[in-house]
Amino acid sequence: MTILVGILCPATGTLLITNGRLLQANLISHAVLPGLALALSLGLDPAFGGVLSGLLGALVAERLSRQRVEENEAVINAVLAGFLGLGVLLIPLLGLRIDLEAILFGDLLTVGWGDFGRTLFASFTFLILIGFFYREFVFLGVDSEGASANGLPISSMRLALGFVTALVVVSSMAAVGIVLVIGLLCAPSLLGLANAKSLKVAMIRSAAFGVILSTGGFLLAIIFNLPPGPLIGAISLFFLPRWGRGNG
Numbered sequence: 001m002t003i004l005v006g007i008l009c010p011a012t013g014t015l016l017i018t019n020g021r022l023l024q025a026n027l028i029s030h031a032v033l034p035g036l037a038l039a040l041s042l043g044l045d046p047a048f049g050g051v052l053s054g055l056l057g058a059l060v061a062e063r064l065s066r067q068r069v070e071e072n073e074a075v076i077n078a079v080l081a082g083f084l085g086l087g088v089l090l091i092p093l094l095g096l097r098i099d100l101e102a103i104l105f106g107d108l109l110t111v112g113w114g115d116f117g118r119t120l121f122a123s124f125t126f127l128i129l130i131g132f133f134y135r136e137f138v139f140l141g142v143d144s145e146g147a148s149a150n151g152l153p154i155s156s157m158r159l160a161l162g163f164v165t166a167l168v169v170v171s172s173m174a175a176v177g178i179v180l181v182i183g184l185l186c187a188p189s190l191l192g193l194a195n196a197k198s199l200k201v202a203m204i205r206s207a208a209f210g211v212i213l214s215t216g217g218f219l220l221a222i223i224f225n226l227p228p229g230p231l232i233g234a235i236s237l238f239f240l241p242r243w244g245r246g247n248g
Contacts, residue, residue, distance in 0.1 A: 001111045001119060002228075005175045005184065006214030008123050010206035012168045013185030014192055015130070018141035018199060021161060023073060024058055025185055027080045028162065029169045029178045031057025033087025036103070041094040047118050047170045054166035057083045062158075106177035106229035108218060115174040122167040129164050130203075133157060138199050176214075180233040187236035188213055 016022045035053020036046045061079040065072045091098050102110070130137075136157060140147040148154055172181045192206025217232035 001116050001175055002108060002214045002218045003211055004116070004119050004123065005172045006188075006210040006212075007207040008119065008126065008168055009172055009181060009184035010188035010192060010210035011203045012126055012165060013189035014199070014203045014206045015137060015161070016165065016185065017189055017193065018202070019137060019158075019161065020141075020144075021158065021165075022185065023076050024061070024162060025165050025169070026182055027061055027076050027083075028054040028058050028166050029181055030080045030087075031083035032166065032170055032173070032178055033103070034083055034090055035087075037087055037090040037094060037096060037098070040096055040098070041090075050170040050173070051163070051166045053083070053087075054169060055162055058162045058166075059159075102177070103173065104177045104179045105227065105233075106173060106175050106180060108175050108221075108228040111174050115171070118167075119171040119175075122164070122171040125167055126164050129160055133160070134199070137161075141199070176229040176232055180229050183233040183236040184210060184214065 013022070013025070016025050032050035032054040035049035035051070035056075037049075038053075039046045039049025042049075057079055061076045064075045064079065088100070090096075091100070136147070136152055139150075140152060140154060140157065144154070169178060169181055172184070176184060188209035189202075189206045191209045192202045192204070196202035196205060213235060214232055217235045218228045220226070220235075221228035221231045
């Protein structure tokens, strides 16, 4: 699970960064909480509710951002806070017994086969998206206006990317939590993107750095008896100076 999350999150993060959608990923990671709570109260798979809730948050933010284009970041952050607050409120209102700390920061030591299966499914979905739309996403990342002028289905592509992002966030939740997953989406991706000649090269390099970061953090957590998720998030900070030198 550690290796798989270490590959999947940075590869997805690289695609999100190059397409200017990382802030949306941050929104999705927080917007999954209401769906998780509702699904648990209804006896459904919490992953299913989390994906739907994350997508709903992204769609709400997208619609509101179109009305206030110049205040896009403020709109996204407001929706993020609203969905997160709603999720926290639903837990006592629905009488649920949920370990919020595990949801927010993960617990690799409690990962089961169901969590691993969801992460595999998210990985296959990501590979399908890249396999069919690699050139289109490269075009969109380099020149969004040109992509629109050439008739690319930008809205559908972004919706598909949002869906995959929600899957990645929910499947990685058991390992590093919905907050610290952003660290794995970002830190290795910054290293992979430094001086990369293509999106494919950047994703491969990001995945390699992600494996080093996640497995190294997991092993250190076992040695020093520390929670793996927060430790991996903290170690991410030490990668940033290397990225700065790579871009210098």
